[in-house]
Amino acid sequence: MNVRSKVELADIAIPSTADTMPTAALMLSGPPIEPLTRLMTYDSGKWEEFINEWVTSLGTTYKSVQRFTGAGDKGVDVAAFTDSKQLLGVWHNYQCKHYSKSLGPADAYLEIGKCLWFSFNEEFDPPSRYFFVAPRGVSTKLGLLLANKSKLKAGLYKAWEKTVSTKITSTRSVELEGDFKAYVEAFDFTIFEAAAPLKILEQHRKTPYFIQRFGGGLPARPKVNDLPETIDPHEAVYTKKLFAAYSDHSGASIQTPKDFTGLPKLRKHFNRSREAFYHSESLRVFVRDKTEPGTYESLQDEVCDAVADTCDGDHSDGLARVVAVTDKAQNLKLDAHPLSPSTFPRDLKGICHQLANDDRLDWSDDD
Structure with a gap:
């Protein structure tokens, strides 16, 4: 017995472009991609390059900026120095994380653990500010922890054995005990914070790298001043x-x-x-x-x-x-x-x- 299908079919509507005029640029490259969306397509290397460019936009805040790449960076991705002492002076760390989701507490705990361990071992002085930078920002849970330093420290302690201790180095497990625990207890957890992606983009727009990364062209040129009468x-x-x-x-x-x-x-x-x-x-x-x-x-x-x-x-x-x-x-x-x-x-x-x-x-x- 034949059973008639009750599924209703309809023709697929073709999107209309009658209200737009195609341009050579559109035909060659397609519609422009919003900067924030483009950031999502970066791999970790390009993300660090972008953050390095952004930090340079912060003007006279820093004497120099360096990007650390490869294994053995000890949790330092982009370091911005306010004096010539660099890692042994007053500096800020920009920890770059490029994940398919917003940055969560577990991700942050490991990086905080690296900062604590390597500064305890005098590989560098603790940064005076430590920024987590991720294209999708931080999760609500991590954001709340960063806003409450006592809870951030308590969460780190609770997660240490499972999330941190065996991942700081590949050669040993780092236990939260003895002199190291005393160092952590006295450490200033207020240095840890998150940088908002939209604010990063707003500041990156002021750099000479923005147009080449995101397109959009140069703005209109201002009028040229009148010619001075005397030869300069x-x-x-x-x-x-x-x-x-x-x-x-x-x-x-x-x-x-x-x-x-x-x-x-x-x-x-x-x-x-x-x-x-x-x-x-x-x-x-x-x-x-x-x-x-x-x-x-x-x-x-x-x-x-x-x-x-x-x-x-x-x-x-x-x-x-x-x-x-x-x-x-x-x-x-x-x-x-x-x-x-x-x-x-x-x-x-x-x-x-x-x-x-x-x-x-x-x-x-x-x-």
Whole structure:
């Protein structure tokens, strides 16, 4: 006997994208991933790298920051030092844990045990602050223990034999007795705390590493300040080279802006060159704290490599060389460079003058 199925079937609705416009970036990489979600995909090594970057954002709080990797780190992942004594001075420990769940008491007890044991054995002075850092934060239970130090210590004692004693080192069991127990009794458990992932991200956003890790691009550039009337000392080299190029072109001796009398086209070119220089200087300052070290310098290198042959070519005079090189620069396509979206043609011309200022480009044979 045939039994008719009573299961009702329905067509699967295809999600509509009619209200969005596809972009090249979307088609290439898919929708952006929220930073907190991206952190969940890290392995323990990348998580420690991220925390190391974050700690650098804490500014003048620390004299130096070091990341300890590999076996035998004695429970020190990222150490931040406030003085030159490092592990024997005043320092903070950032204990990195990257698990598929929030950090629980058992995880914390073992790390606290390591801190107690190795500081007792004078491997390092106890840190003045000890942070647990995990992408999913700490569990409610651990959070409550960290907020109540007497209960944290009591919980450690209770869990010691099962969770801690045999896992501190691979060579022996560490018993909570004798001088070591007296050391633990007197230890300041208020140093242990947890760092909130969202706060970490908020502070990491201020580092030059954030954009490369999480994308999103640079913010809009501020307007460039008005050109100063007088030549600043840091403009001395490239402006001197321009004066030599103008002298080569005109046959007149041009050593200061006052010598442009009767030469309006050269004066205008000089003013445009200074404007371009300051435009590129504003870009350099703009990206300095928003990108990794060397990012702007790599843009300068790209421009230098692109215009080198033009600069070395034959030209009727120094000014002709300047014009040929800066024209070549402003027409460059640097789409693959991370600063491309924030770079204008005038910046590229200005970079040529920055390179001249650094003695990487010359306009006249006697420069």
